[in-house]
Amino acid sequence: MSQRRVAITGLGLVSPYGGDLTDFFTRLCAGESAVGYLLTDDVPRPLSMPFVTCPGFDPDTVLGKPQASMMDRFAQFGLAAAFNAWDDADLSRQPGDECRSDWGVAWGTALGGTMAYEKGYRELWQRGRERLSPLTVVLGMNNGANAHMSIQFGLGGVSMSHTVACASSAIAIGEAFRRVRSGEATVMLTGGSDVPQAYGVARAWEALRVMAPGNSETSPSACRPFSADRRGLVLGEGGAALVLEDWDHATARGARIHGEIVGYGTTCDHTHLVRPEADGQIRAIRLTLADAGLEASDIDYVNAHGTATAEGDPVEIAALKAVFGDRAATLAVSATKSMHGHLLGASAAIEAIVTVLALRQQSIPPTAHLDQLDPACAGVDHVTAARHSQPLRAALSNSFAFGGSNAVLAFRAVNE
Template structure:
């Protein structure tokens, strides 16, 4: 694209100037990228109260995490783990970007989460129903509310513009990042901190998902014929989205450009994905970016490791990209860090930025047997060096809600 501040489809251009994360693969964006390059497994045995009562005992848990190393005791009375993760990721992203909020009303925060303060809920249900306590801490509601992380970031950074939370199950962070893109593109904000956070790895969080019978007991193997379900993860990733002219004016390092976004509803089934809904979302994101399918070199797949998701997504990719589907690279990093539900698209965006900036495609690890219904190049087990100029990231959520982003290299 020419270096005009205007997006060719209308509105301002939007770039990414900072990234931060904490997840099962790393405590920072550089650590996470290194783990993705190495194809490292972040999934292992879970460790928390009553885990022995669960049928599913593995997950992408953040090992050795000490909240008191990052937050005061007073802060921890207010911060559920999902908020802690979001704050750590946001602080890293802002520091890496070098952005300041001189005009706080022109900055915003848009985060995705599905469960919000689920660990706070879990602990307090235990107190009330198991231990028969008649009181809970007076700050339980501010800890567990879904907007807690977004609000705490806005207070931490003194951001006074549009700040809110999106909750659309597994598509939450893709929806949030798409909304951030649109806020800047439309002129409502100059800078938005965006991404997602989730901390569902607790007894209640796993037990609820067990009931769906979509969880694997031994590992996440997206697209592999012997896959047997998804594996949950936890953590957060936050990015600095910025208007191009704002970034250029302060001499920011630009990682990539966000160029397209689309969202659709299947309007068909609460849990089973619909191929046509995914097709419309991918086509819509390409149209919004002004790109032909042939321009995309890599797709970060939703790729949960369930049979119905993987087959549906692969069929949708084939329909959208036609013959080019055979030349596309498509991988699922959930095989490494697990499915962070409302935060998953945010962590996966790190793989997209790595592809555009470093020319390294994160692999789908755990791949063992080819599936004729998933006969795409899934970058099995080993990362690959390949220059790509445009990438797509997919999120297809329970409820039939789809959110797809397209990003392009900044060269």
């Protein structure tokens, strides 16, 4: 059976800037940072670090209080982003005459309902409660987000969650893509959401010594991928969703198509839990190109994983140089985590949206705060200021996770 083309007909997110998709992409292209300063009232030691939050997000308003109360914050972000993507795709939220038995959800989250469990610990240990809410299990389960989506949209096909650290939503998107391409699913809702500011989670990341320092004044520029003076990553919360749809189904209903997803490749370094290896990333990129039927010369932009860590950034650039060879010097590369932060399991989803919008708008957002390039990261065309009216044909989005899990997605522009 021939493989089907896969259209991207819906995009949705909960933006840290508080606006819609257009506002989000405009601010990225302007190099505007969403990184703020998180200071909690925890005793005896508060959390104090650069962080990306979504202060304008009110789940009770967006989802309604009864529904919001049944969900951990990560699932609230996920469902809100899914509603936006579903509406953007112009699909009715409730099933009509068309059967949705093969429509499904593939969602990514690294942490799942960590906030619900931490609340439980606080209730038991700090407040002396003997019992927890009977909703704690359903609030905390990692498949909470996709379960709510399947219910809300009447999706009778697969409903699954993927937890693969920072590659979680890349793998969710890739697996959703494969199901539509094979004909197993007509429509797949996919993406990711995470909320990493649980006290124990934030402290655990801090203990790894990969977090960028900062205060209320310096936090906006704390994340500096590829920079000689980079100090580490900045965590963030949020959710991002995409609707993937069989191309013929999309065109038959007159859907607007943002772009086309054409390839997906995943590998494992199988060498170290936290230290990346270029070989595994190289194989993932090459597998993605082969899966997409693209040559390296067809790629005009790469949204890099670019976490601003000492080891991660040079390894990713080395992988790109190995794959693209002599052309690497003219390959446009940017790391938008410099502005929207690292959303862990949701990072690949928000970066997939950035990549699709870049192709649609023919504009490349920059790596912010990249004033002095680390010589170890040289060899590609680092985008330090937005480039508009670019002839962008196809692009890659890289996601490289702890555990050595690598996932790369390939997208192609659609001529409207």
